[in-house]
Every structure is written in C-alpha cells, then in structure tokens.
Amino acid sequence: MMMRSSVLLVGGYLALSACGNVDAQIDPAATAAAAIASGEATVAARIEADVVYLADDAREGREAGTSGYESAAQYVAARLATMGLEPAGDDGWFQQVPLRAATPVLEAAAISMTGADGVTTMLAHLDDFRVFPSLDATSFDITAPTVFVGFGVHAPDAGHDDYEGLDLNGKVAVYFQGAPDFFDSEQRAHYGSGSSKSKEAAARGAVGTISLMTTERQTRTPWAQFISNPSRVSMTWVGPDGQADISGPGLKGSATLHPDKAAMLFEGAAGSYAEALAEADAEGVAPKGFDLAATVSIAGGVSFEDVDSPNVAGMIPGADPALKAEYVVLSAHLDHTGINQSLVEEGKDGLNNGAMDNALGVATMLEVASRLMEGAPPSRSVIVLAVTAEEKGLLGADYFAHFPTVAKEAIVANVNLDMPVMLHSFSDVIAFGAEHSSLGPITNAAVAEAGLALAPDPFPHLGVFTRSDHYRFVEQGVPAVYLFPGFANGGEEKFGSFMAEHYHKPSDDLSLPILYEDAARFADVNYHIALDIAQSPVRPHWNEGDFFGDLFADD
C-alpha cells in the first residue's frame, strides 16, 4: 500500500517534470516538482523544493529499508535524470545494498563467571551486563579463559601495543572502552572504536570480548541509560559472497560489564580492577594487560531480517581523455531515522522527517550536480551518490566504498555533506579532514574564491572526521573532505540549540526556519570545491606521513 502510493507520487513527479504543469495545492511533491520543472526557480527555491519533498511526512522519516526511503530514492534518481546525468548504479540509478537487521533475543542472554576457587556466579542480564549480538550467527554460547588487555589498542606507528606478550587464542579479551588520551582526537576515535577493537582481538584468535567502562564513560553514559533500549536493532551489510560484514570475524559474541561487577573478574589475578581503572582514568598513561584467573561463559541470540535498500548514483562524465577514468565521489546520506513508534503511541508527532539531517545535504549535493552539468564538463568524472543506512552505521557508504560501481582504485576523492545546519547567515566554513591531504589547499582556494573564511575544527575532541560517510572512503584509502557551515556570525549558538532541541527528533522538520538563500551560498562553496578537485591536474593524495594515509592507503 505504501509502496504503491510512493510510486504514484514519483510517477506524478516525473510526469510533471515533462510537462511543467501542476496543481500546487495537491501535494508537496507536486510543489517541489513545479518549482524545479519551471526551470525558472532560483537556486534557493530549488534547494527548498528538494527539502520539501524529502522531508515531507509522506516519506515517513526515510528509514533504510522502508517505502518512504524508497520513494526518496526514486525522487533523487528522477532529479539526476532530469539534469542529464548518466545512471551509475549496478542497476540503472540504483545500487541495492543488502542489509541485515539483528534484533536481540533478550531471553537468550546469559553470563556467568567462574573464579580461580571454582565458584561460579550467575549474573543478571541488564542489571549486571549487556550482551551484544554477533551479526553472522543467530546464537552463540562460549566458555573461555579471560585476559585483560588494557584499552585493547594496537598502534604500531606510535609504538603502542596493549596485546604485547599476551596470548588471546581461544580466550575472551577484557578491555576498557575508549583509547588512551595521549593519542590525538582523531587517532583516539579510530583506536577507541568498537570495530578497531574487535578487529585487533579477533586477529589474535579471541572468541569474545568484554568491555569495561572508565569513570569518564560511566559519567557520560550512566548504566541505566546504557541498558535503556536492550532490544535495539543493529545492522550491517551482507556482501556479494553472502557473508555479513563484521569487524571481528571469529568473535562469537561480546558483552559490557556493570562497573560494580568488574572487580570479580580480576580476583586472583596479578593486578586488581581498582588499579587498572585508576590507570585507565589517569592522564598520559594506559593500563598494562595481564592474564585473569576467571573463566566466563557468555551466551546470546538474535533474529535476523534481511532487506535491500538502494544507494542512488549518477555520473557526470569527465572531459579529459586521461583524467575521465578517475572519479570524484560527492556523497550525502538520504536515509534518516524513520518513525518513533513510542511517540506515535502517545498520540504525538513521531515522524523523524530529517529536514536538516540530511534532506538539506542531499538537496545541496543535487544543486552542486546541477551546477556541474550547466558548465563545461570537469576533467575528471564525478559520481553523485545519495547513500542509504548512514543512520545504521554508515552502511550504504561503506558498501559503495567496498563495492563501487566503477573501478575501486579509480576513486580519487570524496566530498561529503551531512546535516549542514543552516539557521544562521554563515560567514565561514569548516572543512573537516581537509588538512590530511592535498584536498586541503584545494579547499582553501575554493573557499577563498567564494569570499569566505575557513575556520578550524570547532570540536577537535570529537574526532568528527571519523564520524560520517566520508570516513568509509577514507578507510579504503580515499582522501576526503566534509564541509560544514562555520560558527561565526551566531552559528555556534544556532548549532548548539539545533543539537539540543531538534537533532534526531521529529522537530527536525519543515517547520525549522532553514535559510535557503544561505543554503544556496553553501552549495556554491561546495560546487567550487568539487569542481577544483575534479580539475586538479594532480591526483589527490594524502600528506606525507599522515595518520590516515599511512593507516589505510596502499602507497
């Protein structure tokens, strides 16, 4: 039913594009189409029209795998077709991303500890621990010795290895969440991520992991909050070989232990939990690992649901005979977080329309595509990519970065847009990640060309560069830049109040006073950056000795 009505709307849109005749009273899709199809709309009006369509209630929050997302994808494909781009998916405009959703079976979760004295203690699920499902088996049940591995970080470039001298084969790795504070914020975000830790533990033959919270983590995410949504669905993609993408193959399951139960795990070992915690909390040091005396049993179960959701890809072929075989990928996530059922049950607006996050980013990207189509073609080819399942863990971008629809080694750069909060008349921009590669000078020049100032990262402690779709390209060795409106001229306050009041809430919708004239200026800056990268005579490259370049690029 929903699917049919979505298709009808899109069909209506396509028909309108062809004839340019519309009754604007009927639906927002028609209004959007009219503004664009007239060919006379200002840039601001075109961006607004796209946002109005994508953030309309009829899209139901564009959650990956839903018909609301599907109709948004059809819309973007139709827009790209109208502009004259070439389809660049696997199947026309689309690249289907096979997604797997795993819902925990709460009754299956169990954990017990057997100490050196042979006494076994059963723990209570959620009160004492939380089990996380593996995404490649519906159930697991392991019993294994345990090893404390500090933060579980292996950073060869920095000469740091928490696994040094420890044997993890067939054992459960026990580590503190996060990473030592002597790494800079982006390195800390990388080494502290769950996926980096799973990879390191799995590579050493571990069969499971138990994570512990530092004091800072306990404060940031109190236990009650940590367990508040135990049935939360986790997602990954399934590759062409039928294997789910998981960061630690061989790890059968993982758990997080309540801070009050952690001391038990260390009883009879060479060091105590209190000492380990104190070292993990302290500045400039990291706790050393050692074998623990306890054996743990961890069990859990999940149910799987597999669903396809498309990335949308269009191509602007390059003009240079040699450089056209290289591709600059412009990306923006099209999905959002869907319907909040508990709000709906309370009779409230439960639709997470995602106007700013990321209808506006997609609309901005479409405007950049339109500008690129208007002028002489760039030297390199440009792929315009609207990705799915960002909100599920950057999955659509990760799938495209693993299985691009063009030769993988021919992708030279990524320019990403995600939630450009446009509630102030910006006078500067932030280019996350630009300083790591030759995209930095190009971005600087393009920003200056647009008459704007480039501001430094306002949240160096957050490692923002590792937190949106572009990072999936970075992990494949591709230099990337993520542009964001700067904080001058009142931006900081507007951004702060947006995050507090509207981020990932139903009120991130069309009632926000989005400044479309400024969005048009923002699209202009993006256009210059994208064009200059596509025109650059030298292939974009990581800076010599750059952390991400050394970590992920082949040469």
Ligand SMILES: [Zn+2]
């Ligand atoms: Zn979001």
